[in-house]
Every structure is written in C-alpha cells, then in structure tokens.
Amino acid sequence: MATRPIVNGRVYHLVLKPGETTPYALLPGDPGRVDLIASMWDEVRLKVENREYRTYVGTYRGVPVMATSTGIGGPSASIAIEELASLGVGTLIRVGTTGSLWASVKVGDLIIARGAVRLDGASSNYAPPGYPAVPHPDVLNALITAAEGLGVRYHVGLTASTDSFYVGQGRPGLGGYLPSWFKGIINDLKAVKVMNFDMETATVLTIANVYGLRAGSVMAVVANRETDEFNPEAGVADACRVANEAVKVINEWDRQYPDYEVKSGAVLRRAYESR
Ligand SMILES: O=P(O)(O)O[C@H]1O[C@H](CO)[C@@H](O)[C@H]1O
Numbered sequence: 001m002a003t004r005p006i007v008n009g010r011v012y013h014l015v016l017k018p019g020e021t022t023p024y025a026l027l028p029g030d031p032g033r034v035d036l037i038a039s040m041w042d043e044v045r046l047k048v049e050n051r052e053y054r055t056y057v058g059t060y061r062g063v064p065v066m067a068t069s070t071g072i073g074g075p076s077a078s079i080a081i082e083e084l085a086s087l088g089v090g091t092l093i094r095v096g097t098t099g100s101l102w103a104s105v106k107v108g109d110l111i112i113a114r115g116a117v118r119l120d121g122a123s124s125n126y127a128p129p130g131y132p133a134v135p136h137p138d139v140l141n142a143l144i145t146a147a148e149g150l151g152v153r154y155h156v157g158l159t160a161s162t163d164s165f166y167v168g169q170g171r172p173g174l175g176g177y178l179p180s181w182f183k184g185i186i187n188d189l190k191a192v193k194v195m196n197f198d199m200e201t202a203t204v205l206t207i208a209n210v211y212g213l214r215a216g217s218v219m220a221v222v223a224n225r226e227t228d229e230f231n232p233e234a235g236v237a238d239a240c241r242v243a244n245e246a247v248k249v250i251n252e253w254d255r256q257y258p259d260y261e262v263k264s265g266a267v268l269r270r271a272y273e274s275r
C-alpha cells in the first residue's frame with residue numbers, strides 16, 4: 001500500500017508533527033484570518049507556515065485550540081483536513097467569508113451552514129453524488145449557541161460550494177464570459193432556498209462525515225449578490241469570535257457528557273436524556 005508523505009516527521013503540507021495539534025481546529029481560507037482568530041486567544045504557543053497553510057496553536061479562554069488556513073477551494077481544504085485528521089484533530093470549524101443570494105441576508109451578517117450543495121469537485125473524490133454535506137449537530141448547535149451568546153446577527157441556511165469564484169458563482173468572467181449552464185445558477189439556487197455561495201464548506205462537511213469527524217461552518221457575508229454590495233471586512237471579526245466561542249461551548253459539552261458515543265449538541269442531548 002502507498003504510504004502518506006512525511007518529511008522529517010512532519011505531515012507534508014501543514015508541516016506539523018504528532019503532539020503539536022489540538023482536538024479542535026478552526027479553518028479559515030485566508031492565512032491572514034489565522035492572525036485575527038488568534039488575536040482573541042489567551043496565548044499562541046506555536047506558529048508554522050507552508051504554502052497557503054498557516055497554523056497557530058494556542059488557548060482560547062482556557063481551551064487548547066488551533067487554527068489552520070485551508071487556502072481557497074476544495075482541493076487545498078481536503079489536504080488540510082486529511083493531514084489534521086491524521087494528527088488526531090476530530091472537530092473542524094470552517095471560519096469563512098461568503099456571498100449571500102438573498103437581499104435580507106445582509107453584508108456583515110453571519111451564516112451558519114445547515115447543509116451544503118456539493119458543486120465542488122473535491123467532495124466527489126470522497127463520496128458518491130447523493131451523499132449529504134451536513135454539519136455535525138454538536139458543531140451546528142455550538143455555533144448557534146455562540147452566535148446567540150454574542151448577540152450577533154446570524155442566519156442558519158443552506159450553502160452552495162463551488163470550484164470557481166467568478167463563472168461558477170454566476171459572475172461574468174473575462175470579457176463577460178458566462179456559459180449558458182451558469183447563467184441561471186443564482187436563480188436556480190435561490191429557487192431551492194440556497195442562501196449563499198462559498199468554496200469550501202461542502203468539501204469540509206463531506207470529508208468530515210466520511211471520516212466520522214465533527215464539522216461545521218460559519219461564514220461572514222462579504223458580498224450580497226442581490227443588492228450587488230461588497231465589503232471584504234464586514235462580519236469577519238464576528239465570525240472569528242463566534243467560531244472561537246463555539247470551541248469553548250463544545251468543549252464544555254464534551255467535558256459534561258464524556259460518555260456519549262454519539263454527541264449531538266444541547267437540543268438533541270435533551271431528547272436523549274428524556275428517553
Ligand atoms: O474567506 P475564505 O475563507 O477564503 O472563503 C471565501 O473566500 C474565497 C473567495 O474569495 C473562497 O475561499 C471562499 O470560500
């Protein structure tokens with residue numbers, strides 16, 4: 001059997017070695033966002049960088065946590081997940097930016113994904129076409145709990161993850177290029193209640209489900225495709241706050257209910273307990 005590449009004891013792309021990771025990992029696309037996430041921590045004890053992958057390891061309000069940038073798109077995100085999972089990371093939270101398809105979901109709001117349409121290619125390397133890209137209920141509930149606690153404006157919706165930012169999301173390419181099969185993409189997705197576009201959520205959720213990891217996704221709305229507004233900073237700090245706080249929430253649940261084989265967040269936990 002082929003072996004996985006290890007260089008000087010470290011996984012090839014992330015350049016991390018066993019013992020350097022934490023059970024919970026935050027996954028922004030942008031390496032710069034790792035710094036913003038970590039600026040909210042108690043301390044940063046490790047910084048490692050290679051290609052698009054920037055990793056900081058530290059502590060948030062007493063909970064060991066790490067953040068690794070995935071770069072843009074499913075292929076680079078799949079590499080990050082593979083290498084993190086091989087080092088024992090079990091809970092993944094994407095902390096992204098996104099384009100909203102609905103006027104009511106405004107620039108600066110947050111979207112917490114309750115599922116993703118798999119318009120990416122990478123997830124198809126892992127699972128058949130009908131396989132769902134859904135968050136783990138623990139992570140979904142923790143993100144909602146964190147957003148409620150922080151009092152930020154958020155929505156829980158269906159995301160569509162694409163492999164291209166321009167044509168694949170219905171933005172005309174060079175010289176107005178937009179093939180007929182993408183001309184109606186926004187209206188088609190709105191018709192089936194999809195709330196937003198990103199480029200990693202479907203990959204992250206699919207691979208996490210295939211491997212039995214827990215994953216979720218929170219995104220800051222930086223573009224509104226209905227109103228044509230764009231602000232690359234809007235909501236980004238809130239998304240980072242919510243993701244960090246969700247780690248604290250989920251860690252509390254994990255410590256409170258260590259014996260649950262299938263952990264399922266506050267709402268479902270109550271259902272279990274009443275059985
Ligand atoms: O801001 P990040 O997390 O990179 O997410 C979004 O931004 C990038 C496109 O600008 C894509 O990666 C998309 O998913």
Ligand SMILES: O=c1cc[nH]c(=O)[nH]1
Nearest residue numbers: 097098099198199223
């Ligand atoms: O419109 C947008 C904004 C951020 N990220 C995307 O993938 N699309």
